[in-house]
Amino acid sequence: xxxxxxxxxxxxxxxxxxxxxxxxxxxxxxxxxxxxxxxxxxxxxxxxxxxxxxxxxxxxxxxxxxxxxxxxxxxxxxxxxxxxxxxxxxxxxxxxxxxxxxxxxxxxxxxxxxxxxxxxxxxxxxxxxxxxxxxxxxxxxxxxxxxxxxxxxxxxxxxxxxxxxxxxxxxxxxxxxxxxxxxxxxxxxxxxxxxxxxxxxxxxxxxxxxxxxxxxxxxxxxxxxxxxxxxxxxxxxxxxxxxxxxxxxxxxxxxxxxxxxxxxxxxxxxxxxxxxxxxxxxxxxxxxxxxxxxxxxxxxxxxxxxxxxxxxxxxxxxxxxxxxxxxxxxxxxxxxxxxxxxxxxxxxxxxxxxxxxxxxxxxxxxxxxxxxxxxxxxxxxxxxxxxxxxxxxxxxxxxxxxxxxxx
Amino acid sequence: xxxxxxxxxxxxxxxxxxxxxxxxxxxxxxxxxxxxxxxxxxxxxxxxxxxxxxxxxxxxxxxxxxxxxxxxxxxxxxxxxxxxxxxxxxxxxxxxxxxxxxxxxxxxxxxxxxxxxxxxxxxxxxxxxxxxxxxxxxxxxxxxxxxxxxxxxxxxxxxxxxxxxxxxxxxxxxxxxxxxxxxxxxxxxxxxxxxxxxxxxxxxxxxxxxxxxxxxxxxxxxxxxxxxxxxxxxxxxxxxxxxxxxxxxxxxxxxxxxxxxxxxxxxxxxxxxxxxxxxxxxxxxxxxxx
Numbered sequence: 001x002x003x004x005x006x007x008x009x010x011x012x013x014x015x016x017x018x019x020x021x022x023x024x025x026x027x028x029x030x031x032x033x034x035x036x037x038x039x040x041x042x043x044x045x046x047x048x049x050x051x052x053x054x055x056x057x058x059x060x061x062x063x064x065x066x067x068x069x070x071x072x073x074x075x076x077x078x079x080x081x082x083x084x085x086x087x088x089x090x091x092x093x094x095x096x097x098x099x100x101x102x103x104x105x106x107x108x109x110x111x112x113x114x115x116x117x118x119x120x121x122x123x124x125x126x127x128x129x130x131x132x133x134x135x136x137x138x139x140x141x142x143x144x145x146x147x148x149x150x151x152x153x154x155x156x157x158x159x160x161x162x163x164x165x166x167x168x169x170x171x172x173x174x175x176x177x178x179x180x181x182x183x184x185x186x187x188x189x190x191x192x193x194x195x196x197x198x199x200x201x202x203x204x205x206x207x208x209x210x211x212x213x214x215x216x217x218x219x220x221x222x223x224x225x226x227x228x229x230x231x232x233x234x235x236x237x238x239x240x241x242x243x244x245x246x247x248x249x250x251x252x253x254x255x256x257x258x259x260x261x262x263x264x265x266x267x268x269x270x271x272x273x274x275x276x277x278x279x280x281x282x283x284x285x286x287x288x289x290x291x292x293x294x295x296x297x298x299x300x301x302x303x304x305x306x307x308x309x310x311x312x313x314x315x316x317x318x319x320x321x322x323x324x325x326x327x328x329x330x331x332x333x334x335x336x337x338x339x340x341x342x343x344x345x346x347x348x349x350x351x352x353x354x355x356x357x358x359x360x361x362x363x364x365x366x367x368x369x370x371x372x373x374x375x376x377x378x379x380x381x382x383x384x385x386x387x388x389x390x391x392x393x394x395x396x397x398x399x400x401x402x403x404x405x406x407x
Numbered sequence: 408x409x410x411x412x413x414x415x416x417x418x419x420x421x422x423x424x425x426x427x428x429x430x431x432x433x434x435x436x437x438x439x440x441x442x443x444x445x446x447x448x449x450x451x452x453x454x455x456x457x458x459x460x461x462x463x464x465x466x467x468x469x470x471x472x473x474x475x476x477x478x479x480x481x482x483x484x485x486x487x488x489x490x491x492x493x494x495x496x497x498x499x500x501x502x503x504x505x506x507x508x509x510x511x512x513x514x515x516x517x518x519x520x521x522x523x524x525x526x527x528x529x530x531x532x533x534x535x536x537x538x539x540x541x542x543x544x545x546x547x548x549x550x551x552x553x554x555x556x557x558x559x560x561x562x563x564x565x566x567x568x569x570x571x572x573x574x575x576x577x578x579x580x581x582x583x584x585x586x587x588x589x590x591x592x593x594x595x596x597x598x599x600x601x602x603x604x605x606x607x608x609x610x611x612x613x614x615x616x617x618x619x620x621x622x623x624x625x626x627x628x629x630x631x632x633x634x635x636x637x638x639x640x641x642x643x644x645x646x647x648x649x650x651x652x653x654x655x656x657x658x659x660x661x662x663x664x665x666x667x668x669x670x671x672x673x674x675x676x677x678x679x680x681x682x683x684x685x686x687x688x689x690x691x692x693x694x695x696x697x
Contacts (some may be wrong), residue, residue, distance in 0.1 A: 021645070098612075114512055156440075183670035192421050192447070209669050210668050210669060210670045211669040211670055212670045213671075214627075214628050214674065216628060216629065216632065216659075217418060217421075217422040217656075217659070217660065218428075218663070219415075219417075219418030219421075219546075219660065220414065220415035220419070220661065220663040220664045221416055221663045221664065222658040223410070223411045223414035223415060223543070223664075223668050224411050224416070224663075224664045226411075227408065227410065240526065240622065240625075244619070244620065247534075249617060250535040251535045251537050251544060252414075252537075252544055252545065269526050272525075273526045273527060273620060274530075275528075275529065275530045276530075404535075
């Protein structure tokens with residue numbers, strides 16, 4: 001025991017000494033960073049997972065010597081629990097501000113992020129939004145708001161872009177699609193986005209069909225789609241309907257590619273439920289551990305070792321957002337919120353510095369990261385593989401998909 | 408376009424058979440005991456999970472599992488009648504409803520607890536096999552389920568008409584006190600009735616597994632459909648439940664393609680439902696209420 005303690009002491013001393021020799025200053029105060037997430041309540045599991053990305057990045061940054069321009073100061077996470085409620089989010093944000101955090105990151109839900117950023121803007125606290133997607137968040141001309149996540153409307157845009165690029169790549173450009181979505185707000189608003197994007201990219205929408213969730217049978221609808229003979233079927237479905245639709249497409253021999261919008265099609269249960277029939281299905285996603293960016297395999301491996309779960313899109317976004325903040329602190333060389341804000345506005349983390357599936361994280365006038373984009377995954381041999389954008393792909397895509405009769 | 412209509416007709420008939428098989432049990436218990444069984448649809452998952460585990464653990468084909476499960480399904484109905492329904496049979500209507508709703512919640516949550524809320528399917532090789540029919544496709548597994556539904560309903564009808572127990576069930580349905588007076592053991596008859604009812608719905612569940620998914624809450628929407636079918640066909644009427652099931656199946660199927668939005672297909676269903684009740688308040692085959 002005593003032996004062990006001595007070792008720790010020696011190590012500690014060594015660490016301090018190395019700091020002193022490297023930067024010639026005594027270790028500075030910790031830099032407090034506010035993390036505002038739903039850590040209790042029904043969405044807590046997602047909030048906790050979001051937090052993992054921050055924690056993971058903070059540990060890495062501190063282990064690599066903290067913020068060097070601030071004398072190797074370490075980042076310290078200060079948690080605020082929104083409980084998934086806007087009003088509690090606002091009080092928690094005010095508490096964080098009083099505790100003297102340099103910036104705040106959060107708050108996962110768009111419905112919470114929108115109102116809390118109203119307050120952070122007034123208090124002039126830099127706010128980084130890693131995950132919440134609603135377009136309206138960056139529509140208010142805020143100066144202290146930086147949104148790393150893609151816009152909600154880009155899900156539909158990237159889905160259509162993918163369909164166009166993938167089909168053109170194999171020399172069979174898609175001319176027409178059918179949109180099939182469930183009839184609540186999620187399906188309808190995504191459907192609106194798909195119609196707009198299809199028009200923009202010159203793809204004809206043959207029909208747009210809204211269906212009620214949890215139908216007992218959808219054969220008639222699918223027969224109608226078969227008759228229209230689209231080049232692809234674009235879906236917004238929860239798991240139960242996604243499974244039923246795929247089964248019905250097999251029965252009726254509808255060979256058009258299935259392109260899902262996250263939700264049911266990205267659920268691992270889609271694969272376990274359908275078995276081989278799930279193969280070749282496409283879906284939109286935020287990020288995956290097979291995205292071809294430098295360091296991703298190693299980072300996701302360490303993440304899995306530390307937390308016991310796979311790193312997912314949210315965790316990748318919160319991880320990257322933490323690096324965005326560290327980079328800005330480094331360049332600002334100050335914990336002054338105004339200076340930090342100006343440094344954030346100048347952010348440019350490109351190529352190997354960015355694990356997200358695009359080149360540069362930077363921010364436009366509205367605070368949005370303009371290059372942010374989604375990825376498309378295809379189920380190949382029972383696994384989601386990133387196939388688009390092509391430069392981040394880990395597998396070659398199969399387009400068009402093989403006919404049901406030949407599978 | 409003709410093929411689409413033909414396909415709608417075929418798939419409507421095929422899902423209609425499933426609706427019939429589910430509804431027959433409901434109409435039987437209502438006719439005999441005047442019980443509105445809100446847990447009826449949830450018994451579907453008993454058949455489904457039974458077939459699922461037979462297939463994944465023991466490699467037993469779901470159709471064989473459906474037959475093997477018959478005594479279990481019947482016993483389940485028997486036990487539920489004996490311990491849960493019987494004590495409240497003469498209680499006020501609200502109590503009876505609460506008991507069946509309670510059974511429904513129990514079944515769902517037992518399934519969630521033991522089998523997780525995840526979706527499952529029975530992945531048999533022939534699950535999606537079809538035959539061409541004038542350009543439309545007929546799913547063989549759905550056809551099997553529908554054929555079975557018709558066979559079961561006809562068999563049940565014969566049973567009620569020809570056998571001694573069947574006649575006793577009908578006697579109880581017509582007049583419980585009278586049946587008691589002539590020496591019929593109505594407690595036993597009621598247990599048999601709920602047993603048969605659960606057998607029908609569990610059979611439907613097991614037969615659906617090759618073409619449908621399994622999840623703890625799958626029964627909910629089928630309970631509602633079964634009530635519509637039963638009221639449409641005439642409360643307590645077997646023939647009504649059989650034909651009502653096919654009507655609802657076909658109307659929903661055409662509703663999907665003819666309504667301005669597929670999401671409005673239930674508007675078509677309930678319009679037909681309302682119209683039939685408007686002209687025949689006791690349902691298609693219902694006798695006059697006294």
